[in-house]
Amino acid sequence: MPAALLLVLPLLSALLLAFVGRDQKSVYRISLSFSLLTLISSLALLILWEGESYSLPLFGSRTLKLYIDPLSLVMGLTISSISFLVHAYSVRYMQDEPGYRRFFLLLDLMTFSILLTVLAGNALLMFVGWHLIGVFLYLLLGYEHQNPQSGRFALWTFLTHRFGDIPLLGALLLIFQVYGSFEFDKLYASASGEAGNTLMAELAGVLLMMSAFAKSAQVPLHLWLPYTMGGPTPVSALMHAGIVNAGGFLINRFSFLFLNAEVGLHLAFWVGLITAVLGSTLMLMQSDIKKSLGYSTVGQMGYMIMECGLGAFALAVYHLIAHGIFKATLFMGSGSVIHQARKDPNIPEDEIYKFLVERQMPPPKLPWVVFALITVSVPLAIVFLAHWAVGVDVFKYQGALLLLFFGWITGAQTIFSIYRLRAQNVYKTLLFVILSFSVVVMGYVVVGHSFEKFLYPDESFTHRIYKNANINPAVFEIQALILTLIIVLGWLLVYYRSINRGGLFESLGELRLTLYTHLSRELYVRELFKKLEGVLLRLSSAVNKYLRWV
Amino acid sequence: MQDTMISLTLLALFSYTLVKGDYRLKLASAVLVPLLLILAVRTQVLNPSKEVSYVLLSVALIYALRSLTPLNLDRWVAYVSVANLSLALSLPVSVGYFPVLSLSVVPITVASSIIILRLINRSFGSTNLRVLSGALCKSPKLAYLFLSGAALLSLVPLNPLFFPSFISAYLSFTLSSAGIYGAVALALSWFLLGWSMVRVFNSFYGKGREDLVVKDLRPTQGVVPLLGFVLSAGVGVLLFVKYLPEALP
Structure with missing residues (x-):
């Protein structure tokens, strides 16, 4: 029952808004209450779940079904939470804007579309929701019609999403030809064996990835994301926290396909890697706070898709949830930051300015060799210890090893930045950084591991996907070597410059x-x-x- | 050969009358040509082979491309309708009710569009998008009616060009009958027609000129078109879940 409510409530809210919502008060009361009820329903669904995935027919239909499994439960809760937060935030944020009722109505319809996508028990029904996301996003982004850019970029977004829908359609039809069904329960049941036609499965995998790339703003289909900042801030928050994650969800929903297809995984790794690097680089070059956040999302999505390419599907879901929460917060906070910045004369306080800009940096007290050793070895030790603590054999899969590598780079970069900052008290700062890095890594590994157990309880399933993500060991080693060299070279250049x-x-x-x-x-x-x-x-x-x- | 000749002749007649004919001729053509085609499909006079499907899908692709640029809404409706008809005709008879169902929608949508455009033409003396986007702003009530009507019509659930459930059915049939080329042509047509549709909507706003802004009356703003969309989407989903699984190859 709560599963059906998840779809019915936002739709009902939209209908009520259209017929009953006359003034702002009644509009937000209706929309917010239904949004809260949707959140409660998703929570209830998670709590009442008995550990078995099942299909739930709606209106007695053979095909209009919902599929309740750990992935849909987690995604349902994430989306309804973010949707509720965005609803609550919009109550006051949008009060001076024209079209208050239309905005909430669209928000409800968008929530419905996303929930339909994640709960659908039939691949074609999921596609309906998937397509509707693009349509409602167009309508939401074109909300501020006075802004000439918003209409243009809304059209751009619509086209990118529609372009991304085409490969998904192709993939679905190929999946039907390979597995003979569109029902997820049947697909999961039949996919554990070998696919009859590996070539078709491979092609379906590649097409599916292409569709995920468009929705998750991967290079070169990434531009719709940073350029659609003309829409209201709550829409940006919903878009960056909920909609753009759909690519990661799609790959997880069709995870069974990658038991028999590996080309799509390798493609995802490279596209994700390029997007992560490019997104993060372009983020650093923006002077507009929202556009900078937009490119940050592009980078994060690249990382998420790369995780999928490495076979770490559950980790990608964990990443998209964590990213969704923090990015929604950043977007909703960005409004007040911009507001404050407009009031601020932009002249820093004397003391702070002097401290940050004009002070003469003392040389670091640690010799650079010691610092280099700490930079390289300590994060590596922490990452290994964390994995050892939860009993994960990182050497078993290339994907796990590569993720560990990125963890190590992140930690090393943080410690390296202390050297660059030339902190007054190196030992104290170093201690705190190492401590916080340990907590983060430990938390990430433990929670990530438990999350994987929850999403994919069948270990042989994840084992096969990790195995399919593996590439030729020699190529892998060369790849890792090149990446290491690039990073070390970057550090050396920065160090070289810092010593003038x-x-x-x-x-x-x-x-x-x-x-x-x-x-x-x-x-x-x-x-x-x-x-x-x-x-x-x-x-x-x-x-x-x-x-x-x- | 016979299939190609019949289909192309009727499509050319349909397109020519919609583009060049007067109001009455357009209306007659919008109703009669699809009915003739339905008759031909029902009696299996038309049952396109793989090669004929290729030709018809290519026609659909060309008309979808054409629908991107016309400034005149009459022409736009004509191009979209021809593309729609070609797609419906490209399906083999063996797929059952789908071609007939899609063909049946054409007279309703095209005739309604022609009536709306006739009203527009009588009120403003033109169906040119540039003239209209300025003129409609001066008459918000009519703009609201027009845009709501246009939004509802273009989002009719059975319109294979817009609604995903139908495009998925089309694509599956096309893959089984006309292969990869057919699927690619269909997918590209779908993309181009979506583009042209949103382009027409978009041409009514976002011009950056205050005088070209109808406050709160655009299709992206009005609640009525949205409801129409939800309703049509609902009908589309119900039809899709009821019939599609049985019709799949």
Whole structure:
């Protein structure tokens, strides 16, 4: 019953708003109450769950079914929580905006679409929800019609999502041909064996990934995300916390497919890696707080997709939930930050300014060799210890090893940054950093491990996916070596510069400037799409000209 | 050969009358041509082979591409309708009720669109998008009616060009009958038609000019079109879950 309520409540709220909601008070009371009820229903569903996945037919239909499993439970709770927060936040945030009722109505319909996607028990029904997300997102992003950019980028978003829907359709039909069903319960049951047609399964896997790339803003289909900041802030929060994660959900929902398909996983790894690097780099170059957050999401989504490519599906879900929560908070906080910044004359307080900018940095008290050793070894030890504590054999899977590698890089980079900051009290700062890093890593590994057990209780299932994500060991080692070299080289360059040996940097100055120029133009992806759009429109005009009689 | 000739002749006639005909001829064509096609499909005079499906899907793709640029709404409706008809005709008869169902929707949607456009033309003397986007702003009530009607019509659940459940059915049939090329042509047509549809909606707002802004009356704003969409989506989903699994290859 709570499962059906999850879909019925937002829809009912939308209908009530359309017919009953006359003034702002009644609008937000209806919408907020139903949103709260949806959240309670999702919580109840999780609490009442008895550990077995099941299909729930609606209205006695053979095909209109919901599929309740750990993934849908977790995603349902995440979405209803974020939706409730966004509803509550919008009550006052939107009170001076025109179209208050329409906004809440759209918000409810969007919540319905996302919940339909995650709860659908039939792949085609899931596709309906998936497509509706794109449609309602278009309507929500085009909400502020006075802003000329919002309509344009809403159209852009719609097109990207629609473009991403096409490979999903293809994938679904191939899945039907391989496994003979669209029902998730049957698909999971039949997929544990070998696929009849591996080539079809591989192709379906690649198409599925392509669709996930479009929804999760992966390069080169990433531009819709950072450019759609014209919409209201609550929409940005919902978009970055709920909608953009759909790619990760999709891959997890069709995880059975990757028992017999590996090309899609390798593709996801590389696309995710490139997106993570590019998104994070472009984030650092933005001067607009919301756009910077937009690119941060692109980077995070890249990381999430990369995790999927490594076979760590459960970790990707954990990541998307954690990211959803913190990004929603950041977006909802960004409004007040911008508001404060507008009031602030932007002149720092004298003492702080002097402390941060004008003070003469004392040299670090630790010799650089010691610091380098700490930088390299301590995070590695912490990461290994955390994995050892939960009994995970990191050497068993390449994916786990690579994730450990990234964990190590993160920790090492944090410690390295202390050296760069030249803190007044190196030992104290170092101690706190190592302590907090240990807590974070331990928490992440323990919770991540438990989460994997919850989402995928069958160990052989995860084992097969991790195994499929493996590549040729020699290629893997070369890959890891290249990544390590790039990172170490980066550290050396930063260190070299910090000790004022400018010679090398001066010779690299030109290169840096060129790189900066190209990156600041976002690698011309926008121009590329504009050109493509122009070509299609010109082609259309030409065809219309030559066929003007029919 | 016979299938290709019949289909292409009727499509050309349909397109020509919708583009060049007067109001009465357009209306007659919008109703009669699809009915003729339904008759041809029902009596199996038309039962496209793989090659004919290719041709019809290519026609759909060309018309979907054409629908991207016309400034005149009459032409836009004509192009979208021809693409719609071509897609419906490209399906083999063996898939059952689907082609007939899709063909049946065409007279309703096209005739309603023609009536709405006729009203618009009489009120403003034009169906040009640029003229309309300015003129509709001066008459918000009519703009509201027009845009609500347009939104409802374009989102009719049985319209295979918009609603995902139907496009999935189309794609599966196309894959089974016309193979990969057919599927790609269909998918691209679907993408282009979605683009053209949203482009028309978009042309009514976001111009960056205060005088071109109808306050609270745009399709993306009005609650009525949204409800229409939800209703049509609901009907689409119900039809889809009832019939699609039985019709799948």
